[in-house]
Amino acid sequence: MADLHIPDALLVKKYVDGNEVALSTLIKRHESKIYGFIYSKIADRDISNDIFQDTFIKVIKTLKSNSYNEEGKFLPWVMRISHNLIVDHFRKTKKMPMYRETEEFSIFSIMSDDSLTIENKMIFDQVEVDLKKIIEELPDDQKEVLVMRMYQDMSFKEISELTGVSINTALGRMRYALMNLRKIIDKHQIILTN
């Protein structure tokens, strides 16, 4: 109990001289202020505990190596160490943000599975089959350009060279191919959705 009336500076001196109880008194005296300060910035108990621990590890190392020279200002000094560690923490999380699941926030709102479900895959496959059948209905010159462009991913320059027509003709054939596809789809009231 007597330790409660001893100033910080004297406790620091005692600790540096080898009195381990002095450290315990210093921690008990200031733990609430320091932890509260960290928690007010971090708002996460586990991370706040980590930062509190790292803060005092620095304090212990500095005191034990006799590098401390701010007598009488123990608390502001510890607060400054914890402040620097908080800044370091935010720098790290900015580079690699960590998300925790809470009641308001679900981790699945930022994580999603982009692959198709079995049902969507079946629909997708059916659409592909229907589309190929419709393409077969197109005149040969238009079908040729459309297949080269859409399925073989060729440029209009390559298509024009391969089919022996100008780029403008190839572009025109593509345009007519798409217009005719739409006409066929409308005429037969085909629904191509996924």
Place this chain on the structure above:
Amino acid sequence: MGKIYSKKALATQDLKPKKEVVSFLLSYSQALTIVKIENKNFEIIAN
């Protein structure tokens, strides 16, 4: 009595670190010895 809709400020709560953290720090402090040799600090942790 009217309801208070404002949230409590985080810093006003009486927050304390885990007992395990404080206990670890005290044990760490007891185990740690720092020896200074030619401007270099050597940390020795006793088991």
